[in-house]
Amino acid sequence: MTVLLEAEGLTKTFGSFKAVTSMSFAIQESHCVALLGPNGAGKTTTIRMLAGLLAPTNGRIGFQGVREGGSHRERIGYLPQSPSFYNWMTGYEYTVYAGRLCGLATSEAKAAATKLLERVGLANAAGKKIGSYSGGMKQRLGLAQALIHRPKLLIMDEPVSALDPVGRRDVLSLLRELKQETTVLFSTHVLHDAEALCDDVIIIREGQIALQGGIAAIQYENRKPVIELTVDSDAHSQAWLAGMKARMRREGEASTSSPDSLAALIKHIEISANHARLQVSEVHAARQMLLEELTSEKIGLLDMKVGHSSLEDLFMKVVSE
Amino acid sequence: MIRLFVMIQKELLELVRSFKLIWVPLVFLLLGIMQPVSSYYMPVILKQAGNLPEGAVIDIPLPDASSVMAGTLPQFGTMGLLILALVFMGAVSSERNSGAASLILVKPVTIASFILSKWSAMLILAWGSLALGYAGAWYYTELLIGSVPTKQIVSSMLVYGLWISVVMSFTLMFSTVLRSPAGAAFSSLGLAALLSLLASLLPKQAGWSPGALGGFATMIAANAEFGTSAFGWSLISSLIVIAGTLIISVGVLRGSPAID
Numbered sequence: 001m002t003v004l005l006e007a008e009g010l011t012k013t014f015g016s017f018k019a020v021t022s023m024s025f026a027i028q029e030s031h032c033v034a035l036l037g038p039n040g041a042g043k044t045t046t047i048r049m050l051a052g053l054l055a056p057t058n059g060r061i062g063f064q065g066v067r068e069g070g071s072h073r074e075r076i077g078y079l080p081q082s083p084s085f086y087n088w089m090t091g092y093e094y095t096v097y098a099g100r101l102c103g104l105a106t107s108e109a110k111a112a113a114t115k116l117l118e119r120v121g122l123a124n125a126a127g128k129k130i131g132s133y134s135g136g137m138k139q140r141l142g143l144a145q146a147l148i149h150r151p152k153l154l155i156m157d158e159p160v161s162a163l164d165p166v167g168r169r170d171v172l173s174l175l176r177e178l179k180q181e182t183t184v185l186f187s188t189h190v191l192h193d194a195e196a197l198c199d200d201v202i203i204i205r206e207g208q209i210a211l212q213g214g215i216a217a218i219q220y221e222n223r224k225p226v227i228e229l230t231v232d233s234d235a236h237s238q239a240w241l242a243g244m245k246a247r248m249r250r251e252g253e254a255s256t257s258s259p260d261s262l263a264a265l266i267k268h269i270e271i272s273a274n275h276a277r278l279q280v281s282e283v284h285a286a287r288q289m290l291l292e293e294l295t296s297e298k299i300g301l302l303d304m305k306v307g308h309s310s311l312e313d314l315f316m317k318v319v320s321e
Numbered sequence: 322m323i324r325l326f327v328m329i330q331k332e333l334l335e336l337v338r339s340f341k342l343i344w345v346p347l348v349f350l351l352l353g354i355m356q357p358v359s360s361y362y363m364p365v366i367l368k369q370a371g372n373l374p375e376g377a378v379i380d381i382p383l384p385d386a387s388s389v390m391a392g393t394l395p396q397f398g399t400m401g402l403l404i405l406a407l408v409f410m411g412a413v414s415s416e417r418n419s420g421a422a423s424l425i426l427v428k429p430v431t432i433a434s435f436i437l438s439k440w441s442a443m444l445i446l447a448w449g450s451l452a453l454g455y456a457g458a459w460y461y462t463e464l465l466i467g468s469v470p471t472k473q474i475v476s477s478m479l480v481y482g483l484w485i486s487v488v489m490s491f492t493l494m495f496s497t498v499l500r501s502p503a504g505a506a507f508s509s510l511g512l513a514a515l516l517s518l519l520a521s522l523l524p525k526q527a528g529w530s531p532g533a534l535g536g537f538a539t540m541i542a543a544n545a546e547f548g549t550s551a552f553g554w555s556l557i558s559s560l561i562v563i564a565g566t567l568i569i570s571v572g573v574l575r576g577s578p579a580i581d
Contacts, residue, residue, distance in 0.1 A: 051427050054577075071429065078427040084420040086331075088338045100327045101428040145424070 002064065004029040004153055004183050005050070005072075009059035012045050019045040020207040022059065027153070027200075029064070032179040034194035034201045035187040038319050042207040043187035044081065047157045050185070051078040064152070074102065077146030079156040083138060087131030091122055091141050094130060095148055102149035109148065116144040120174060136167025143174060147182075154178065156186035160193060172197065191312050201311075203318050210318045215311070223308040224267070225283035227290065229276040232300025240299050241276055245269050262289040274302075279309065325434040332442030341408055345446055349454030352400055356393040357461040360384055386467035390474065391543035393458040394481050397451060398517075398535050402488055405447055406510050409492050411502035412439045413574065418500060426574075436493070436570045443489045448482050455481075469542075477542035480556075484534035487559050488513040494566040497573050520555075529554035531562050 003026045010023040020042040027033050037043050048054040050061060052073050063072035085094050092113055099109030117126045120140040125133065133141065139159065146154060159175065160168045175197055178184060188194055194201055195215065202212040211218065231237040251263035265286040268279040280286040287306060294301050336342040359366070364379045373379070384392075413436070416422040426435060455478050462469060491509035499505050516532030527533065528551040537555065540547045 053423055053427055073427060074429040076427070078424070080420060080423060082420070083424055085424065086335065086421060088335060097327070097331055098428065101324055101425065101430050103324070103429065142424075 002029045003027070004064045005185075006062040007050070007059065008062070010046065010049060010056050010061065011058035012042075012049060012054065013057045018207055020049070020056075023204070023207075023209055024059075025202055025209065025212055027183060027185055029152075030183055031200055032175075032184045032198045033186075034198040035185065035204065036189070036191065036194055036201050036315065037187070037204040038189060041204045041319070043189075043204065044157055045207075046204070047155055047185075047187050051076060051155050053078075074149070075152040077149070077151035077154045079139075079142040079146045079154070079159060081157045082135075082162055083142035085130045085138070085141065085145075087129065089130055090127050091117060091130055091133065091137075091144075092126040094141065095126075095144050098145035099148040104149060112148050113144070116147055117141075120144045121170065134167075136163050136170060139163060139167065139171055140174070143171070143178075147178070151182065153183045153185060156184070158188060159186050161188065161190065191315055195311050203315060205319045211314075218314065219311055222314050224279050224313075225281075225286075226307055226309050226313070227278045227280055227283070227287060228303075228305040228307070229278070229290075229301070230303040231274050231276075232302060233274055234300055236298070237300045238274065240297055241271060241274060244276060245271055262286060262293065265289070279313075324430050325437060328430070328434060328438035329441045332438050333445065336442060336446060342446065345404060345408060346450040346453045348404055349397065349401055349450035350457045351454075352396045353393055353454030353456070353458035354461050356396060356458055357389050357465055360389050360392070361465040383466060386462050386469045387473065387543045389462050389466055390458060390469050390477070391539045393455065394477065394535065394539050394542060397454060397481065397485070401450070401454070402485065402510065402513065405443075405450075405485070405489060406492050406506045408446070409439075409443050409489065410496060410506035410509075412443065412493055413497040413570070414500055414502055414505060417497075417574075422574075432575050433571050436497070436567060436574065440490065440493055440567060443493060444486055447485050447489050451478065451482050451485060470544075473542055473544055477538045480534055480541060481538035483556065483559050484531065484538065487531045487534070487562055490563045490566040494570050497570040524551075529558055531555060531559040534559060 005027040007026075008024050010020055011018070012020040023046065035043050035046060045054065049056045052071060060068075061072075062068070063070075063075060066072045066075070089097070095113035095117060096106075096109045099112055100106065104112065114126075117123055120143050122137060122140055122144065125137060130138070130141065139162075143159075146156075160171050163171060172193065175184065175186075179197065184197075198215055200212070200214050201218065203210045229241075231241050248263045248266055248269060251261060252266075265280045265282050266278050267281055270277040278286070278290075283306060290304075293299075333342070361383070364381050367373070367379055367381075413422070416425075422435070426432065455474070459469065459474055488509060491512050492505060495505035495508040496502065499508065513532075516527075516530055517535055518532070519527040520530050520532035521536060524533075528548075533551065533555045537547060537552050
């Protein structure tokens with residue numbers, strides 16, 4: 001497997017504010033990589049440095065086949081969060097213009113533009129002024145203009161976060177196709193998108209990499225058994241659920257002598273309304289004890305699920321540490 | 322180089338689509354024609370104004386053709402420059418503010434060609450409008466008043482065009498440096514006014530600056546005598562100023578291609 005892009009010690013400071021601090025990562029060829037992080041973590045700054053729009057304060061970016069200090073702009077396609085075009089141009093004209101700027105001859109650019117606009121579903125709107133496009137159409141035009149010169153790497157900043165559900169679904173399915181053909185890097189704060197599309201994730205927090213690697217590997221390494229409970233909304237069950245956290249903490253402190261009690265098995269409790277989420281160390285024993293307690297206390301159980309922690313749990317843990 | 326031409330083409334297309342390539346030259350044409358026509362008909366206009374006592378005799382000698390042509394240039398310098406500055410005040414800043422510039426600048430194009438494409442489009446419109454307006458003035462001057470030697474016309478237009486180019490370069494520079502288009506128009510016109518004021522108030526100290534070009538062009542059109550060394554220096558200093566503004570614009574844009 002070959003490395004397409006490699007960032008080493010990437011740092012960007014704005015005045016005294018450190019937006020990104022010594023980030024190092026590599027993007028493998030033909031992988032789909034998500035840059036994950038909460039708002040303000042430095043995703044956009046990182047993306048812009050990779051796209052060559054922002055000079056890093058420190059560190060270097062190496063690109064396959066580009067010599068040191070050279071520009072890799074010919075090899076990337078870039079789509080910002082909310083792309084803005086020239087509203088007086090038509091979608092077709094803009095795509096051709098983008099192709100011409102990337103060094104295509106007029107006829108090549110025209111052929112590629114027609115094909116790409118059809119592919120992103122803009123064939124009917126290609127002759128209309130961009131000013132009349134909706135948000136989803138602009139995003140799709142953004143994809144077309146970014147892909148016009150067949151880039152090695154497609155870089156996108158929050159490609160779907162500003163779209164309505166329909167536009168979002170369209171763009172995501174387009175991305176699913178595209179990742180078969182080219183290497184894709186996109187930033188997002190929506191975990192579900194990363195999980196559904198990507199091979200690798202880079203989770204960043206406060207301008208630093210908190211965790212990176214293949215999604216499957218990360219999930220496997222960090223998965224923990226989880227029991228989820230939903231109870232009736234009657235007063236008794238609610239009181240039991242509400243008191244659970246305090247009770248477990250009390251018992252946990254008291255029962256240092258008996259490591260087999262339920263309290264000792266529970267690592268983490270999250271309670272919201274009539275729902276509880278318990279991270280446990282021994283799933284079979286914990287389930288048994290929990291069921292016994294539910295029966296003896298006569299709790300109205302609605303739903304009980306046993307499973308593993310998701311990427312979201314991991315994400316929440318990583319970014320809130 | 323091809324990319325620069327593609328970008329200039331795009332700028333010109335924008336000028337066509339927004340009708341600027343049509344109405345700006347027309348305004349210049351109107352400004353140019355007004356000078357000889359109003360000089361010729363001044364006695365009639367005064368008579369029609371009607372405030373004169375009965376029997377007043379109006380006898381305004383017809384100015385000679387050269388001085389009519391010389392009088393046209395300041396028209397372009399006030400109204401004309403104002404219009405051009407307003408048309409181009411957002412040349413860079415509007416694209417930068419909207420983010421359209423960042424989408425272009427991630428493409429393999431140089432920042433210099435981005436700036437040069439804007440600058441070329443500005444100069445094409447400015448020179449085209451000036452030439453059309455001045456030609457209109459020349460035509461009506463020949464028709465109504467008298468002939469002016471071609472050499473005077475062409476050389477005064479070239480010198481005045483250089484002055485307009487200097488002011489356009491100011492507009493481009495301020496539109497790169499400042500975020501506000503209105504600020505760019507105000508600053509570039511202010512700087513142009515300051516330069517020409519200095520050149521006319523302190524002809525000894527500032528007579529070699531680009532601000533003196535307007536005066537030189539007027540004198541060439543009127544076939545008047547002037548010092549050639551100051552004239553030569555003002556040509557050179559103008560070229561240096563234009564180059565400087567372009568370098569500053571490219572430098573500023575390289576520092577931050579997009580603003581959020």
